[in-house]
Amino acid sequence: MSYEVIVPRPHHDSRAVAQRVQEKSSPAELDVPQPSSGSATAGYRSAKYTPAEWFSSYNTILDQAGTDRHEAESIQRQSRTLSQDTGRATSKTQADGTRLLGERLQEIHYWKSELQRHIEQLQADTDALLALKTRLEKALDATETPYAIATDNLTCRARRLGPDLVRDTVEEELLKEVDLIRNIQALLKRTTAQVVTQIKLNREAKQTLELDWSDKYQAYSLDDHSGRHNNMSPDTQQHPSSATMQEQVCNPSSWTKFTQDNLTKALEEEQATTRLRGLVEQMLQDTTEDLRVQCFIVDQAFNQRCVELIDAKTQLEMKLSQILEQIGAQEKNIVALQQAIDNKEAPLRVAQSRLYRRSLRPNMELCRDQPQLSLEEEVRQIDASVASLNQKLSEARSSLSHLEESRMALEKDINCKTNSLFIDREKCMTHRKRYPTISALSGY
Structure with missing residues (x-):
């Protein structure tokens, strides 16, 4: 084997x-043959x-x-x-990107600051124009008084009888005063329209700057957030398609030119506002001076005064002063009541929040225990307090309405008593004492 x-x-x-x-x-x-086990041991x-x-x-x-x-x-x-x-190249590229983002942030901040400065300037100019518009409206309203006085003086003097019905110096100066007031009113209306137009232009320019500022604010926030990303930031993720070229994007020159054009337009409106304000100020000063000079000339033509209704007028004015004081006090009372009502809101929210939280107790824990009863009583008490305060507030407002009605009634009666002073020639001068002051004619 x-x-x-x-x-x-x-x-x-x-x-x-x-x-x-x-x-x-x-x-x-x-040449030595190797033993083999046959096909069963192939391989x-x-x-x-x-x-x-x-x-x-x-x-x-x-x-x-x-x-x-x-x-x-x-x-x-x-x-x-x-x-x-590759690490050094990536770090360098990332550092360059961070640096460029920082430079871009500085550039955006500069233009955003410029936009903010002009927005504030336009807002200040608009506010000044609004105040000037209010002055013009007040000055226009103020001219109604001397116009009424002059026409009433003419009406009263038309009742003169006999040889006294003469075209004297007083009547001639009164006619000049009426013509002057009409011319000034027309000028004030035209000037007011110009101011309103300039306010509209300022607001349009301001809106354009605000839209640009808003875009830059958002871009600054996005770039600032992007610049704060680093390799350890947890909120970074892959966006493979973000590196593709976006459509309808502008280049840096057009970006800068867009803001510069907006600022140029804003600067033009600021300069126009400055010129208009100067013209309006000079116009108000001139018209006020003309009215006061003419008033002085007319007053010099009168030689007597009427004193028959002075006591009644004085009493009405005293009562009006008291009513105005009560109006001020009642307005403060209304503010205090409203504040008291507002002060109940926070405790009511707390109590209701506690009741809501306690309503979430599970199973048998949802018990009407003493805290639950106390909280329900607290809510009812606060609701009752608010209701009583609202009731008192309603009464105070009703009282204020009555006071305002009394004030208007008193003022109307004072005007009636003032008009009563124009019964004859002696009453005209007393009426002219109500001629507007320089500050009122200037719109203050």
Whole structure:
């Protein structure tokens, strides 16, 4: 019986082994037939390896391992170098991006500050024009008084009888005063229309600047948030499509020109406002002076005064003063009542919030215990307090309405008593004492 050892072939490059075996083996060794176990052992050999094959096998493995090691070390060195280079490039690119974002933030901040400055200037100019418009309206309203006085004086003097019905110096000056007031009223109306137009232009320019400022504010916020991103930021994520070119974007020059054009338009409106304010101020000063001069001339033409209704008028004015004081006191009382009502809102919210929270108690914990009863009582008490305060507030407002009616009634009666002073020539001068002051004619 023969014992044959069947072993698998070693896992190495058979072509390399065959070549090395052919180089080291002699022709006689190649002619020696190798025992075989037949087709059942195909792919296996049944004899022991030769020493040459043994040396060749492990040398091949060693050579291959060395080659693989050198290749791995080369790849590792190249990988480290590539990682360092790409890391430095990425860090530099990121630093440049951060720096450019910072520069962009400074530029946006500069233009935003300029826009803010002109917005504030336009707002100040608009406020000044609104105040000037109010002055013009008050001055126009103030001219109604001297116009009424002059026409009433003419009406009263038309009742003169006999030879006293003469076209004297007083009547001539009164006619001049009526014409002057009419001309001044027309001028004030035209000037008011110009001021309203300029206010509209200022608001349009301001709105344009505010839209630009709002866009820059949002851009500044986005760039500032972007500049704060770093490699450790938790809120960064991948946006692969963000690097594509966006449509309908402007370039830096057109971006700057857009803001500069807006600022130029705003500056033009500011300059126009300054010129208009100067003209209006001078016009108000001139018209006030003309009215006062003419009033002085007319007053010089009168030689007597009427004193029949002075006591009644004085009493009415005293009562009006008291009513005005009561109006002020009642207005303060209304403010105090409203504040008291507002002060109940917070405690009511607290109590209701506590009741709501306690209504979320589970199962048997949803109990009408003493705190629950106390909170319900607190809500009812606050509601009752608010109701009583609202009732008192309604009474106070009703009282204020009555006071206002009394005030208007008193003022109307004072005017009636004032008009009563024009019964004859002696009453005209008393009426003219109600001629508007310089500040009233100037719109203050």
